[in-house]
Amino acid sequence: MIRVLGRPTVEVIIMNDWLGLHDFIFYRTRELCGWAFEGTFLESSSNDVAFFIHTLLTCLITFGGILISMFMILWIERKVYARVNDRRGATTALRSLWVGENGVTAGEWWNMIPYGLGKPVGAINGWLNRVAGNDGHEQEMVNRVGNRSWYGVAIFPGFFQNLADGMKFLIKEHMVPNRADKVIFELAPFLVISSTVMILGMIPLSSGIYGANPELSVLFAFAIFGIAPLGVFFAGWSSNNKYTLLGGIRSAAQLTAYEIPLLLSILGVCIMAGSFNFLEIVHFQHSSGAWLLFLMPLGAVLYLVSMIAEVERIPFDMPEAEAELVEGWWTEYGGMRFGLLFAAEYMRVYAASILFAHFFLGGWHSPFAGIVPGGPLIPGIIWTLLKAWLIFTVVFVWARTALPRIRTDQILEFGWRMLLPLSVLQVALAIIYRMYLFDASALDTSTSGGWSWDAGLFPWAVPVLTTAFWLAVFWVFMNDEDDTEDTERMYHVQTLTPAGTHTAGTE
Amino acid sequence: MAEMWITMGPQHPMTHGLWTLRVKVDGETVTDTEAELGYIHRGVEKICESRDFTQITPYCDRLCYVSAMTWAHSYIMAAEDLLEAEVPERAEYIRLMAAELQRLASHLMWLGAFGPDIGNLTLMTWCLRDREMFLDLLQELGGSRMHYNFPRVGGVKRDIPIGWADRLRAKIKLFEHRIDEYEMLLDESTIWLVRLQGVGYATAEDQLNEGVSGPNIRAAGINTDARWTNPYSVYDQVDWEPAVEKPTSVKGADCYDRYRVRMEEMRQSCRMILDAIEKIPGGSNTHYSPGDEMILTKAPTRAPEGATGTSTYECTRGVSQFYLQGGGDGRGKNPYRVSIRSPMFITIPYVAKTMIGYKVADIPAIMGSFDPCIGETDR
Numbered sequence: 001m002i003r004v005l006g007r008p009t010v011e012v013i014i015m016n017d018w019l020g021l022h023d024f025i026f027y028r029t030r031e032l033c034g035w036a037f038e039g040t041f042l043e044s045s046s047n048d049v050a051f052f053i054h055t056l057l058t059c060l061i062t063f064g065g066i067l068i069s070m071f072m073i074l075w076i077e078r079k080v081y082a083r084v085n086d087r088r089g090a091t092t093a094l095r096s097l098w099v100g101e102n103g104v105t106a107g108e109w110w111n112m113i114p115y116g117l118g119k120p121v122g123a124i125n126g127w128l129n130r131v132a133g134n135d136g137h138e139q140e141m142v143n144r145v146g147n148r149s150w151y152g153v154a155i156f157p158g159f160f161q162n163l164a165d166g167m168k169f170l171i172k173e174h175m176v177p178n179r180a181d182k183v184i185f186e187l188a189p190f191l192v193i194s195s196t197v198m199i200l201g202m203i204p205l206s207s208g209i210y211g212a213n214p215e216l217s218v219l220f221a222f223a224i225f226g227i228a229p230l231g232v233f234f235a236g237w238s239s240n241n242k243y244t245l246l247g248g249i250r251s252a253a254q255l256t257a258y259e260i261p262l263l264l265s266i267l268g269v270c271i272m273a274g275s276f277n278f279l280e281i282v283h284f285q286h287s288s289g290a291w292l293l294f295l296m297p298l299g300a301v302l303y304l305v306s307m308i309a310e311v312e313r314i315p316f317d318m319p320e321a322e323a324e325l326v327e328g329w330w331t332e333y334g335g336m337r338f339g340l341l342f343a344a345e346y347m348r349v350y351a352a353s354i355l356f357a358h359f360f361l362g363g364w365h366s367p368f369a370g371i372v373p374g375g376p377l378i379p380g381i382i383w384t385l386l387k388a389w390l391i392f393t394v395v396f397v398w399a400r401t402a403l404p405r406i407r408t409d410q411i412l413e414f415g416w417r418m419l420l421p422l423s424v425l426q427v428a429l430a431i432i433y434r435m436y437l438f439d440a441s442a443l444d445t446s447t448s449g450g451w452s453w454d455a456g457l458f459p460w461a462v463p464v465l466t467t468a469f470w471l472a473v474f475w476v477f478m479n480d481e482d483d484t485e486d487t488e489r490m491y492h493v494q495t496l497t498p499a500g501t502h503t504a505g506t507e
Numbered sequence: 508m509a510e511m512w513i514t515m516g517p518q519h520p521m522t523h524g525l526w527t528l529r530v531k532v533d534g535e536t537v538t539d540t541e542a543e544l545g546y547i548h549r550g551v552e553k554i555c556e557s558r559d560f561t562q563i564t565p566y567c568d569r570l571c572y573v574s575a576m577t578w579a580h581s582y583i584m585a586a587e588d589l590l591e592a593e594v595p596e597r598a599e600y601i602r603l604m605a606a607e608l609q610r611l612a613s614h615l616m617w618l619g620a621f622g623p624d625i626g627n628l629t630l631m632t633w634c635l636r637d638r639e640m641f642l643d644l645l646q647e648l649g650g651s652r653m654h655y656n657f658p659r660v661g662g663v664k665r666d667i668p669i670g671w672a673d674r675l676r677a678k679i680k681l682f683e684h685r686i687d688e689y690e691m692l693l694d695e696s697t698i699w700l701v702r703l704q705g706v707g708y709a710t711a712e713d714q715l716n717e718g719v720s721g722p723n724i725r726a727a728g729i730n731t732d733a734r735w736t737n738p739y740s741v742y743d744q745v746d747w748e749p750a751v752e753k754p755t756s757v758k759g760a761d762c763y764d765r766y767r768v769r770m771e772e773m774r775q776s777c778r779m780i781l782d783a784i785e786k787i788p789g790g791s792n793t794h795y796s797p798g799d800e801m802i803l804t805k806a807p808t809r810a811p812e813g814a815t816g817t818s819t820y821e822c823t824r825g826v827s828q829f830y831l832q833g834g835g836d837g838r839g840k841n842p843y844r845v846s847i848r849s850p851m852f853i854t855i856p857y858v859a860k861t862m863i864g865y866k867v868a869d870i871p872a873i874m875g876s877f878d879p880c881i882g883e884t885d886r
Binding site for chain 2: 243250315318321322325402404405406407
């Protein structure tokens with residue numbers, strides 16, 4: 001719904017984020033343009049000019065917010081990854097936040113803040129050093145393993161590392177392979193990058209900060225999401241390299257297989273919320289009283305699994321499997337094109353995390369917004385980003401650190417035989433929930449939220465029971481140990497020549 | 508789809524060194540392979556003919572840069588056979604511990620490289636972290652991180668330092684817990700099992716015919732551990748059992764069996780080291796100065812023409828053999844001929860053939876599970 005055309009009603013204002021930059025800019029630009037063009041020949045079209053300026057500003061703010069905060073997820077990934085890997089090097093450890101970069105109190109960035117404003121940080125640092133270590137043997141280990149001098153700005157150790165990397169990419173030479181299809185080769189990265197940036201324009205950061213808000217924004221965002229695989233395939237084919245060819249074909253197969261469960265799980269969300277609009281889906285979760293994570297945990301898991309495959313991260317990073325395909329479909333790209341492809345990948349990851357926050361974690365609403373009164377005081381954009389960072393850390397980074405990579409045929413089999421039936425089941429469940437367990441009359445758009453999911457039993461009956469059920473299912477599957485494991489291999493593969501039947505050297 | 512040849516190497520993440528694997532693929536399926544070796548052939552055997560018996564040791568260190576101590580030990584055993592030198596028992600114990608520490612470090616390097624082959628980088632950083640402990644211990648013995656030049660004809664260069672035994676015990680105890688940690692990360696992960704089980708079958712019979720040895724054939728159920736079947740040094744005096752995996756399929760050992768056998772071998776090495784440090788003659792916390800008769804006996808430096816010396820040694824990747832013939836230049840100071848049998852030189856072409864029929868993504872898994880080392884292969 002394009003609500004901006006009329007003044008929002010009182011209820012919507014309460015449910016909305018109070019930091020309503022979108023509406024603020026809209027009305028200020030209108031007033032300013034009306035005042036500036038009064039009496040001139042532009043007077044009749046002052047609203048159009050205002051709309052143009054307003055759209056430009058809001059898009060810039062949204063893009064800027066997402067792109068700048070993207071440093072955060074890059075930083076999180078580096079820190080968490082290093083932490084799990086037990087490395088305590090320069091830009092690698094969470095401890096470097098308080099112990100400085102070399103494991104001692106090098107840096108002491110808090111002393112560089114003017115007027116002694118950083119002194120509390122220094123005090124906390126001293127306390128952390130006392131309770132959390134930095135004693136003798138620890139320091140020895142840090143110096144031994146992580147003896148790297150620190151670089152970057154001293155405000156957030158390692159935070160601007162990616163700016164330095166980007167500068168490095170900028171000054172690298174751009175090379176095109178001799179036998180490549182040059183037009184397609186140049187076109188492909190821009191297809192990937194521009195479509196990725198377009199997704200960001202569709203994603204609201206809160207009810208007050210968004211670039212554009214078409215009625216079917218979910219459909220639009222995921223339609224754009226489907227453009228990038230085409231670019232990937234172009235890149236793989238046009239490089240005229242056997243590794244990129246294999247990577248491109250793998251990517252095409254994988255993205256096709258996982259696009260369907262992804263869209264079906266989102267279809268479940270849209271059925272539940274009764275809308276294809278991001279703002280309305282998030283508002284529905286607030287006004288009906290429960291986040292969709294608790295109503296459709298299966299859908300959330302399906303979304304995450306297929307999203308990891310869509311953004312090609314471990315364990316589903318077959319298209320760029322560096323062990324056998326060097327770098328997969330982007331092997332031949334160098335310089336800033338490689339840098340931008342890399343950035344585009346992280347943009348897609350970030351978009352996936354923010355979308356998860358919107359679809360399943362109530363977007364910009366604080367947890368227990370109806371019960372705990374202080375939550376809404378924090379601007380909604382903070383909640384959105386916090387949730388996205390949490391999802392990124394817990395799901396994307398953790399999976400990357402803990403899991404190996406699946407083989408191509410196993411990925412496809414998993415996608416078609418497991419995820420697809422389950423996502424169809426999830427759509428059916430969503431229809432049943434919406435038709436029989438949903439109480440539309442109990443929707444409440446005020447601050448406290450409604451009680452739509454009690455099913456006549458007790459408040460929150462449906463989400464509580466649903467979550468308990470799926471946790472039980474999960475527990476059963478986790479503890480289902482197969483005793484035949486010792487006598488027979490659990491996993492066999494079908495091969496062209498049955499393995500072990502040939503004699504080496506005779507073929 | 509038309510078949511095509513892909514050249515993997517000499518610089519490719521899968522190769523673990525400098526060699527080329529040419530793969531013929533039909534889509535994602537491997538239909539033919541061809542291994543090309545010899546990129547870092549240095550002519551070690553020829554170089555050794557103009558060096559005396561002590562000077563050869565550093566060259567043997569460099570045969571395999573991951574497992575220097577075992578290769579030097581292997582050479583020294585052949586030299587002692589040739590020169591008929593006696594080795595003090597304390598020196599034998601020190602050599603045993605050094606070789607087993609090297610085996611731990613080498614297997615950790617294998618596991619650390621195997622992880623990224625399958626797609627898990629965490630494993631690599633964990634393994635390199637733990638390998639560092641053992642490299643520190645070896646550095647205290649030999650004075651350097653990788654190429655120690657530690658064994659001498661008739662003993663060892665230096666005794667264990669004071670306090671080394673305590674550090675050794677503490678690190679081995681810690682590492683035994685770390686092995687459990689690895690198994691929690693790997694064996695509990697379905698993806699790890701899916702990638703390794705049922706992939707890269709190699710039957711015991713095939714491997715015997717081809718001459719594959721070491722952990723790779725022990726994974727297929729045949730105990731060819733030279734330390735057990737043909738005990739040299741003091742391996743018959745310490746408490747251990749060879750790690751042999753009984754394959755669950757008639758098709759032979761798969762990648763998972765080879766992974767298991769090396770994990771088990773690391774446990775056995777820990778057990779051996781802990782036992783040896785207790786049994787070492789002269790006490791674990793005493794230090795004899797270099798050249799003391801407890802650690803080094805006087806050995807002749809010349810071998811007459813016609814005399815030969817051989818050794819059969821269980822290296823970390825299989826059985827290594829040295830053949831030395833005396834009476835070379837310098838009136839017998841140098842060997843007339845040195846011949847080295849490298850286990851990986853025999854294994855790699857065999858492995859290339861076992862890949863046929865599997866997917867492209869299985870190539871690093873199969874290759875990594877056989878633990879290639881190109882330094883010793885090309886010599």
